[in-house]
Amino acid sequence: MSETATTQKPVSFKELGFVNTREMFQAAMKGGYAIPAYNFNNMEQLQAILTACSRSRSPVILQVSKGARDYANATLLRWMARGAMEMMKEMGKPVPVALHLDHGDSFELCQSCIDNGFSSVMIDASSKPYAENVALTKKVVEYAHPRNVTVEGELGILAGIEEHVSSEKSHYTDPKDVEDFVKKTGVDSLAISIGTSHGAFKFKVKPGEKAPPLRFDILEAVEQRIPGFPIVLHGASSVLPGYIEMINKFGGKMEGTAGIPEEQLRRAAKSAVCKINIDSDGRLVMTAMIRKVFSEKPDEFDPRKYLGPAREELIKMYMEKNEKVLGSAGRC
Ligand SMILES: [Zn+2]
Numbered sequence: 496m497s498e499t500a501t502t503q504k505p506v507s508f509k510e511l512g513f514v515n516t517r518e519m520f521q522a523a524m525k526g527g528y529a530i531p532a533y534n535f536n537n538m539e540q541l542q543a544i545l546t547a548c549s550r551s552r553s554p555v556i557l558q559v560s561k562g563a564r565d566y567a568n569a570t571l572l573r574w575m576a577r578g579a580m581e582m583m584k585e586m587g588k589p590v591p592v593a594l595h596l597d598h599g600d601s602f603e604l605c606q607s608c609i610d611n612g613f614s615s616v617m618i619d620a621s622s623k624p625y626a627e628n629v630a631l632t633k634k635v636v637e638y639a640h641p642r643n644v645t646v647e648g649e650l651g652i653l654a655g656i657e658e659h660v661s662s663e664k665s666h667y668t669d670p671k672d673v674e675d676f677v678k679k680t681g682v683d684s685l686a687i688s689i690g691t692s693h694g695a696f697k698f699k700v701k702p703g704e705k706a707p708p709l710r711f712d713i714l715e716a717v718e719q720r721i722p723g724f725p726i727v728l729h730g731a732s733s734v735l736p737g738y739i740e741m742i743n744k745f746g747g748k749m750e751g752t753a754g755i756p757e758e759q760l761r762r763a764a765k766s767a768v769c770k771i772n773i774d775s776d777g778r779l780v781m782t783a784m785i786r787k788v789f790s791e792k793p794d795e796f797d798p799r800k801y802l803g804p805a806r807e808e809l810i811k812m813y814m815e816k817n818e819k820v821l822g823s824a825g826r827c
Pocket residue numbers: 598657693729730772
């Protein structure tokens with residue numbers, strides 16, 4: 496389902512009921528927590544994210560990646576997000592929701608999202624030379640800010656594979672670049688590389704081994720150079736061992752997986768880290784539950800009977816993240 500060109504007139508995120516990330520991040524900075532940024536590609540994930548955040552009274556950033564736009568169709572995703580906002584209003588007091596482009600890789604893609612109701616975009620030019628990263632990020636900011644849309648930039652490269660983004664090795668963010676980058680580009684938040692990683696296989700580990708700890712020394716050095724500036728962590732799933740066990744128990748084969756321990760994320764959330772991206776854990780939950788139903792009920796053929804339990808489990812997992820890891824529950 497590829498994206499089709501649209502000629503309709505631009506729509507502002509405000510008309511759709513979204514907010515940008517500015518106030519969310521200020522409150523998170525003051526309160527010592529992080530805003531969850533959860534990716535969605537389909538209806539069940541979207542319902543689960545908003546239901547969980549509404550129940551736990553957590554602000555949330557709904558993330559759409561380029562891969563999600565290619566998979567589900569950009570126009571449909573935008574209307575799904577808008578419909579979900581209406582659903583949430585009917586459920587009672589809605590929580591603040593930002594609609595965010597994850598890993599935008601060109602000015603044109605960011606522009607298209609801004610014109611189509613996104614309240615926040617990421618321009619990821621971190622793989623380009625520094626001067627090009629600055630120039631492209633600045634160009635997106637100059638288009639976004641007059642429309643009140645917030646922009647996330649990135650310095651440093653995360654290892655791992657996330658759809659269109661992949662790198663074998665991580666390149667930690669060099670703290671001495673951050674001040675110059677933020678000043679020259681005008682970005683509202685900055686994704687940095689301190690040892691988090693995309694995907695479910697974040698580190699090569701043997702059974703019983705743990706992942707290497709995050710580089711809090713780099714985070715602290717960054718904070719000293721740009722005090723009070725919102726920092727973003729990508730690739731921050733914990734690759735929850737319970738769901739890996741479930742996947743393997745019911746016919747799957749995922750070995751040597753490891754993620755970021757939740758206590759390290761909690762520590763990061765208390766610092767200048769204002770946004771934590773979690774995608775892989777949601778994928779694992781869905782896969783584990785669907786495998787369980789297929790294994791226990793081999794005659795089941797109604798998608799509602801396996802996607803439904805997956806959705807329920809997702810709600811549970813997201814609520815736990817908000818409460819125990821990000822600290823964002825009960826904040827609105
Ligand atoms: Zn990412």
